Amino acid sequence: MSDKEVYTYSGKNIDVDWDERLCIHIGECGYAKGELFVGGRDPWCQPDLSTQDEVIEIVKRCPSGALVFKSKESAISELAEPENTIVVAYNGPYFIRGDLEIVDAPADMSGVRYRAALCRCGMSKNKPFCDNSHINGKFEDFGAVGETGKSNSVKGGELKITTISDGPLMVTGNVTVKASSGRDAWEGNNLTLCRCGASKNKPFCDGSHTEVGFKG
Numbered sequence: 001m002s003d004k005e006v007y008t009y010s011g012k013n014i015d016v017d018w019d020e021r022l023c024i025h026i027g028e029c030g031y032a033k034g035e036l037f038v039g040g041r042d043p044w045c046q047p048d049l050s051t052q053d054e055v056i057e058i059v060k061r062c063p064s065g066a067l068v069f070k071s072k073e074s075a076i077s078e079l080a081e082p083e084n085t086i087v088v089a090y091n092g093p094y095f096i097r098g099d100l101e102i103v104d105a106p107a108d109m110s111g112v113r114y115r116a117a118l119c120r121c122g123m124s125k126n127k128p129f130c131d132n133s134h135i136n137g138k139f140e141d142f143g144a145v146g147e148t149g150k151s152n153s154v155k156g157g158e159l160k161i162t163t164i165s166d167g168p169l170m171v172t173g174n175v176t177v178k179a180s181s182g183r184d185a186w187e188g189n190n191l192t193l194c195r196c197g198a199s200k201n202k203p204f205c206d207g208s209h210t211e212v213g214f215k216g
Helices: 052-059 208-212
Strands: 006-009 014-019 067-071 085-088 094-097 099-102 115-118 158-163 169-178 184-193
Touching: 014 052, 052 067, 099 115
Parallel strands: 085 169, 099 158
Antiparallel strands: 006 014, 014 067, 085 094, 094 115, 158 169, 169 184
């Protein structure tokens, strides 16, 4: 893991934490309307310039878990979305949302309890999290999903994600895998996802990590 910092932007009723270790600059915060996040401003995040509801809604747009809100009302906190989902991004990572347990994630990465961007190109220096290495590495996979799995009557519950050393991501729990087109493509409760970038059956592992000598 890197040694980058977590920054806190304080407001009267709500604070926002930004975890630089997880940020991949998707821009959901910066493109949001309003004055909560303004690039080039110091500080760039000012929670008191938005309502508490606006802060919560914008923070939850962040797909990597780099942004977290902390309301000073104890009854208000982030809750897992009712359906666990994995989006296979076009030439990019897995965007995962839900009731997440990412095994061995640092305790101070509170955002990945609900939202995470996990590497699938095999090149990240911050595994299992994406660090945008797929861009310079020219990773190419358009996010189609060929398999369908089996329909789940239950959509939520804990989703456990285990990084297998030199191997795939093991995912246990109810989950819907979405193709990059937005299509609900696969449903089930146990799957192995490629994270070496070499599988011929992406996004699923086919054992290619062994052939290519993947380490991580």
